[in-house]
Each structure stands twice: as structure tokens, then as C-alpha cells.
Amino acid sequence: MTTVETPTVTVAESPFLQAIVQQIRANDSYGTYRHWADELLLKPYILTKAEKREISVDGEVNLITQSRIMAFFRAVAYCIEQETGMLSQVVIDLSHEGFGWVLIFSGRLILVSKTLRDAQRFGFDSLEKLSAEGEKLVAKGIDLARQYPTICDL
């Protein structure tokens, strides 16, 4: 029933999904995920509406969710860098109530600017949506970096 079992996009086909996988594996110092398939690593990103509702937004965003959010936006930054050659930084300002800002910037230019709400429930309907959302942010970031290269060099 869920779209996870029958994705219309595979990790192999999506450079953005590959970039997330790469981020997760890069942080896997103890080799916990060494034998895990890429799809399995991305599974926690896929949440149905019902699953989201079950996650409380009262408490703090737990560390696992925080690192999931970080891997997502680091993957966005990586893809923009690959295309433009411009180094970028990811900054996440998350309040204890799951509300916050994510910025990806290069020099003085903000390539990605996102507000987060209910970050405890960070997730996507399907692997396809995850990929599409990432690619959208990447495309916009590349566009801005190409339009204003001088601001990136400041």
C-alpha cells in the first residue's frame, strides 16, 4: 500500500538520493550501516500522514531526527557544489519546539532558505517526493549561484 515498496524512482536513478545515502554513510563511523541497502537507509525519511500524526511535536527534536534533517540539507549543499563548484555551508537553527531555520549559503549569498515546522515529523510521502523536494532545492540553489556569483565570492 505504501509507496516505499513500489517507488517510481530508485536511488540509482536519483543523484540527490545518492547524495543523502553518501551523507549517511560518511557519518557511519562504526560501520553500522555497512551491509544495509541504500533504500533501507532512506526508509526513515518516508512517513505516511498517519505515521507523522503519531509523532509528538511537544518535545525536543531527537538527535536521530536532527541528523536526518542535517543529512538531507547537506545532500542539497553537496549537489549544488557539484554543479557550481561553489563551497557552501549548512546552518540549522532549531528551537526546542521543532520550529526553525535552515540556511545553505556560499559567501554572502543564501542558496537555500527554509523554515522548519514540526521538525519532529520531518519526512516525505514517498521516495519520489523526497527526491523531488531535494532536486527542487538544488535547482533553485544552482540558479541563484549562477545568477549572483559575485555575492558567493564576498
Add this chain to the structure above:
Amino acid sequence: MTTVETPTVTVAESPFLQAIVQQIRANDSYGTYRHWADELLLKPYILTKAEKREISVDGEVNLITQSRIMAFFRAVAYCIEQETGMLSQVVIDLSHEGFGWVLIFSGRLILVSKTLRDAQRFGFDSLEKLSAEGEKLVAKGIDLARQYPTICDL
């Protein structure tokens, strides 16, 4: 002996110091500081080298220090806004080790970009240094906002 007792700049003379005081008073929901002099409110910002050394950088940045850092940068943002009319946001990404980023941005332009280190020890040698550091960030921010107004409108 300390420069706090004999400041060469007073709060009344420094728009930046006034802006910090305003931030502190704005967050003083219970009126705790109502009868405190401005200089007293700013006193925790002034730390001698010896006082800084006494503060451990091992633990997390405590909430009082965090709000002190926030008030400082909100004051910077406020002063830039006053001068340029451009609304800006302050984002602080502080790791548990006292290392992090502060960004003040308007639209897609970063007006202030600072890395923090040993944020547990956030402080200045004197009221004059506090004022000068703030004014420097404000001046640079105003300069950037005026140079690239189109990026602020993105």
C-alpha cells in the same frame, strides 16, 4: 581597575548599546530588570581575560549565555534595519561544544556572518569594546545592504 567602572563610552552615547538594552528589556516579561540601570544590564557582557578562563568550555552553552548572544546579534540586526529599512533575521546554530555560526540575513543576502568559538565565554573587555564590535558589524551590514539591495529583495 576594570574598564567597567570607568567606561569611555556610556549607554546614552552608543546607539548600539541602547539597542542591546532594548532587546534585554523586551524579553523581560516579568519585569525583573525594570529598576535596573542600563549599565547593570550590560555588565554580564564584560568579562576580563581571567574571568573568561574561569568559564569551562566543556559543557553546553547555558541558556543565559545563549540569550545574551542572541540579544547582541538581535541588536546588530535592529540597528541595520533602522538604517536601511530592510527587515532581517538572526539565525544562530550553536553546537553543544560552544562552536557555531551566527548569520543575519535579509532576503537572500547575508549581512552579518560570524563563527563563534568557546561561546560559553562570550564577552568583551570593556563596554567600549562591546560597543565598537557591535558598531563594526552594523556598519558592514549596512554597507552590504546598500550595495546589493536587489539580493535583499529576493
